[in-house]
Each structure stands twice: as C-alpha cells, then as structure tokens.
Amino acid sequence: MSRTNFDSGAQWEHKVGYSRAVRMGHIIEVAGTTAVNEQGELVGRGDAYAQAMFILEKIEQTLKGLDAGMENVIRTRMYVTDISQWEAIGKAHGHFFSNIRPATSMVEVSRLINPDMLVEIEATAVL
Numbered sequence: 001m002s003r004t005n006f007d008s009g010a011q012w013e014h015k016v017g018y019s020r021a022v023r024m025g026h027i028i029e030v031a032g033t034t035a036v037n038e039q040g041e042l043v044g045r046g047d048a049y050a051q052a053m054f055i056l057e058k059i060e061q062t063l064k065g066l067d068a069g070m071e072n073v074i075r076t077r078m079y080v081t082d083i084s085q086w087e088a089i090g091k092a093h094g095h096f097f098s099n100i101r102p103a104t105s106m107v108e109v110s111r112l113i114n115p116d117m118l119v120e121i122e123a124t125a126v127l
Contacts, residue, residue: 052092
C-alpha cells in the first residue's frame, strides 16, 4: 500500500518527526491542527470560533493537497481548553460539516502547547 506524507512546511514537523497528514491507500489522517499561520503566529487569540474556523480551513487545504475534500471526512476530534466554548467551536464545525456530519468528539483538555491556543482539531478522511 502506498504512503504519502504531506508536510505543511512548519519547522517543527521535522524537529518533532511528524507530518501534517498521512495518506495510506484510501485513508487520510490529519494531525492535530491548531490556529497557527504560515508565519508561526497564532490566529484568533482569545476567540475559540475564529481559531476553529482557521483550523478547519487549514484542514480543508491539507486535504486538497492529498486529492481529497471535506466531504471525505468521516471523523473529527476536537480538543478544547474551555468546554463552555462548545457552541462557538460547534458553530465553526457546523459551517464545514452540517451536511457531511462526520462522527466527532469534543474533549476538554487542561492545556495545549501554547496557552493561548483554545482548540486543536484532528480529522480522518476516506476516499
């Protein structure tokens, strides 16, 4: 089975030893994605909705780079630092997935790698 590693160019991918996404056959796994832009800056500081929207756009671009789209997503996992923000994060998720409706989880965690990060999202897609 062929394997394709998709890198976003972020410096820490090689430092830590991971890929933004991996496609193996018909399955794509997108790594935990945060609201960090190409310059390494956090987008949407203090705004869970803005961070989730940016993250999901980033996931969408990653999938396009592997000849897939959001319609191929069958599962998402959302890690949030404040579960009381579930509606704002859910609104962003619904913007992309209201008709696709993948299986999902939203789990509160004590913190992410940067204390200003409010959301991290993973996705699994099947072609």
